[in-house]
Amino acid sequence: MLGASGFLGSYIFKRLYLQEKNIIRQSRKKRKNFIKIDLLNKREVFKKLKKINPKIIINTSGMTDVEKCENSFHLAFKSNVVSIQNVCEYVKTYNKNCYFINISTDHLYNGKGPHKEENINLINNYALTKYLGEVMSSKIDSINLRVNFFGNNFIKKTGLVNWFINACKRKKKIFLYKDILFSPLEINSLTEIISKIINKRISGTYNLGSNNGISKAEFLNLIGKNLKLNLKFAKITSSSNIKNRAKRPNDMRLNNKKFEKKFKIKLPNIYQEIQKFCINYNNY
Ligand SMILES: NC(=O)c1ccc[n+]([C@@H]2O[C@H](COP(=O)([O-])OP(=O)(O)OC[C@H]3O[C@@H](n4cnc5c(N)ncnc54)[C@H](OP(=O)(O)O)[C@@H]3O)[C@@H](O)[C@H]2O)c1
DSSP states (O other): OBTTTSHHHHHHHHHHHTTOSOOOEEESSOOTTEEEOOTTOHHHHHHHHHHHOOSEEEEOOSOOOHHHHHHOHHHHHIIIIIHHHHHHHHHHHHOTTOEEEEEEEGGGOOSSSSBOTTOOOOOSHHHHHHHHHHHHHTTSSEEEEEEOEEOOOTTTOOSHHHHHHHHHHTTOOEEEETTOEEOOEEHHHHHHHHHHHGGGOOOEEEEEOOBSOEEHHHHHHHHHHHTTOOOTTEEEEOGGGOOSSOOOOSBOOBOOHHHHHHHTOOOOBHHHHHHHHHHHGGGO
16 A cells, blocks of 8 residues: 555555455555655665565555645656656556556546546646546556545544644634535545455546535535534635635536446435534544
8 A cells, every 4th residue: 555654545554454454555754564665766666566566556645735736846746646657667567467546636627517537627736746647557457536535634633624623623713615616525435435346446537526515614614513613713705815825626526427337336425424424523
């Protein structure tokens, strides 16, 4: 598992470990129970992956900070494209039967959703480099899953929901955007689905989110009300009021029909996902 120290990577690992103990976690850093591989170093990637000889590689690694990507295309390109290119070259050269699961993003879309897979519209460096990562991955036996997800990020305590809950608890003034739409899955739903599809080895590019979609303001408000948070300092506004930051898509809602049809899995709607998160919030 590449990027297994991250938010999604740590949840996927926890879920897959229930069914398969032989999982090796990669990090750029020296970490306990991880193997250190610099994915930008092709020789190192080849040498260490040859030794492991994996049947499946899951990639959750990457530079996910939109602002950092915008400030350095070079770094974003290395983290989101070159790393995948090196791994795919290893697969092509030494391990053709290896199946590659690449976690991509709903950030590839813009304009009115819900978006079908062909409707890409890349408006910042994060989107562009994530898309190029998909192009690299598509050269081998792989699946690109364009996801969005939410949950309790118990490692870094960052991410939309942690940010919101912490701000409400600290009575900090925050702004919730009524004009940014998305359709995330609760993180345990996403990892459960990945655990179900992993052995099907179906290739291609698929949206994988919840159905319906919602604005970030309504999403956070519903979570706040459900968890009985103090919402007095959370102001609903429009994202056009934010200045000096990278351009972002306003509507990232996913049309999940291709995934549902191919995998014969009915995806939940966003309200079910919010409910699930709130019920489990204290047990994450
Ligand atoms: N978070 C979201 O809401 C969201 C939404 C849609 C799609 N996604 C996609 O889902 C995947 C996982 O996201 P995540 O939120 O779990 O990511 P994350 O917590 O930021 O973790 C990504 C991991 O990638 C490694 N990494 C490699 N190069 C990096 C770099 N230049 N900067 C920072 N980390 C780097 C880090 O592991 P080491 O330091 O251990 O190597 C890090 O822990 C990503 O591909 C992302 O594009 C995320």
